[in-house]
Amino acid sequence: xxxxxxxxxxxxxxxxxxxxxxxxxxxxxxxxxxxxxxxxxxxxxxxxxxxxxxxxxxxxxxxxxxxxxxxxxxxxxxxxxxxxxxxxxxxxxxxxxxxxxxxxxxxxxxxxxxxxxxxxxxxxxxxxxxxxxxxxxxxxxxxxxxxxxxxxxxxxxxxxxxxxxxxxxxxxxxxxxxxxxxxxxxxxxxxxxxxxxxxxxxxxxxxxxxxxxxxxxxxxxxxxxxxxxxxxxxxxxxxxxxxxxxxxxxxxxxxxxxxxxxxxxxxxxxxxxxxxxxxxxxxxxxxxxxxxxxxxxxxxxxxxxxxxxxxxxxxxxxxxxxxxxxxxxxxxxxxxxxxxxxxxxxxxxxxxxxxxxxxxxxxxxxxxxxxxxxxxxxxxxxxxxxxxxxxxxxxxxxxxxxxxxxxxxxxxxxxxxxxxxxxxxxxxxxxxxxxxxxxx
Ligand SMILES: [Cu+2]
Numbered sequence: 001x002x003x004x005x006x007x008x009x010x011x012x013x014x015x016x017x018x019x020x021x022x023x024x025x026x027x028x029x030x031x032x033x034x035x036x037x038x039x040x041x042x043x044x045x046x047x048x049x050x051x052x053x054x055x056x057x058x059x060x061x062x063x064x065x066x067x068x069x070x071x072x073x074x075x076x077x078x079x080x081x082x083x084x085x086x087x088x089x090x091x092x093x094x095x096x097x098x099x100x101x102x103x104x105x106x107x108x109x110x111x112x113x114x115x116x117x118x119x120x121x122x123x124x125x126x127x128x129x130x131x132x133x134x135x136x137x138x139x140x141x142x143x144x145x146x147x148x149x150x151x152x153x154x155x156x157x158x159x160x161x162x163x164x165x166x167x168x169x170x171x172x173x174x175x176x177x178x179x180x181x182x183x184x185x186x187x188x189x190x191x192x193x194x195x196x197x198x199x200x201x202x203x204x205x206x207x208x209x210x211x212x213x214x215x216x217x218x219x220x221x222x223x224x225x226x227x228x229x230x231x232x233x234x235x236x237x238x239x240x241x242x243x244x245x246x247x248x249x250x251x252x253x254x255x256x257x258x259x260x261x262x263x264x265x266x267x268x269x270x271x272x273x274x275x276x277x278x279x280x281x282x283x284x285x286x287x288x289x290x291x292x293x294x295x296x297x298x299x300x301x302x303x304x305x306x307x308x309x310x311x312x313x314x315x316x317x318x319x320x321x322x323x324x325x326x327x328x329x330x331x332x333x334x335x336x337x338x339x340x341x342x343x344x345x346x347x348x349x350x351x352x353x354x355x356x357x358x359x360x361x362x363x364x365x366x367x368x369x370x371x372x373x374x375x376x377x378x379x380x381x382x383x384x385x386x387x388x389x390x391x392x393x394x395x396x397x398x399x400x401x402x403x404x405x406x407x408x409x410x411x412x413x414x415x416x417x418x419x420x421x422x423x424x425x426x427x428x429x430x431x432x433x434x435x436x437x438x439x440x
Contacts, residue, residue, distance in 0.1 A: 085238025101184030130277030214370030229390035324389030
């Protein structure tokens with residue numbers, strides 16, 4: 001049994017096998033660093049109990065070292081440059097070279113020691129959201145520990161008491177540090193590898209930013225009017241697809257550390273929410289869904305049987321959250337006569353372009369944008385423009401993918417005769433229903 005004595009007791013009281021946590025923590029492990037923004041291969045367990053590792057969309061899992069029976073991780077809080085998608089880089093704060101930080105994976109019952117080094121210009125802490133740990137390890141600056149000053153390293157030590165999906169983020173100048181991208185996910189695998197086992201396991205955290213067109217820094221005081229809707233600080237078309245083998249049991253773990261809820265929708269399948277940051281949902285309480293709302297400060301995990309091959313859109317169902325930066329004070333011009341409007345506008349601004357009278361589908365038209373600004377709607381599919389942005393990607397279900405092959409399998413080869421098609425035939429006369437005059 002894990003006890004406080006294991007941390008603080010003298011050798012005489014702690015017994016021969018338990019080493020004082022503080023003495024052991026004297027040597028700080030090397031901090032791994034990531035310079036890539038694409039999904040890294042699963043980090044297979046090299047020692048200890050077996051588990052099926054997760055993959056992090058556009059991210060990675062933090063390597064650890066064993067020190068006695070402790071799993072040791074090293075997080076470095078620091079300024080980073082994160083590419084949201086090709087053509088846009090943003091100055092954020094994060095961990096170990098990226099924002100969000102790496103996923104921390106462990107096994108139920110593990111003793112975990114996390115070193116946190118602060119290379120930010122201000123103090124920070126790390127709070128372990130949803131995890132059942134001693135109060136003094138909870139990372140609330142001022143309340144449960146002193147803030148970690150710049151240049152200092154603190155140690156968090158706890159036992160992974162339950163399996164599930166959790167999050168980490170600062171509880172120290174929280175509004176600024178979270179708006180700057182400081183967050184990550186924690187996955188604790190069940191000790192029994194057969195418990196709710198799946199074939200593929202994806203994880204990501206949702207965050208939002210206000211980065212005005214042509215700028216490189218989020219406005220941290222923004223409360224509601226965000227314009228970058230991100231999964232793991234990436235926006236479409238920068239978000240990795242989810243490659244899945246036909247017939248796989250798939251788990252998707254979604255954290256939300258943004259300022260609003262996100263109804264997350266998968267096409268072509270029904271899934272069940274099986275876990276939250278509070279724990280596993282009993283099978284008797286699960287029910288089929290195609291969209292699940294992920295509230296602010298919460299985790300939702302769904303399991304789905306990938307039995308329907310194809311390219312399946314996977315996205316937030318708030319239509320404004322599948323757009324990239326745009327002005328929100330745009331008028332609705334649907335139905336307005338372009339000729340009259342152009343004449344009127346032309347008098348005031350001869351070079352102005354009037355758009356939007358038939359909707360805002362852009363097709364191949366690309367508007368000039370300031371530097372470091374993504375188009376509002378973008379992306380190309382095999383049949384034309386996809387016109388999405390923000391929280392949108394594709395679950396690609398294919399026959400015969402290898403077990404741990406997470407490479408993009410490319411566009412789906414639709415079997416002949418299975419794609420919606422245009423018909424060139426005369427339209428039928430509209431049916432005329434006989435109408436009786438009604439007395440009013
Ligand atoms: Cu959303």
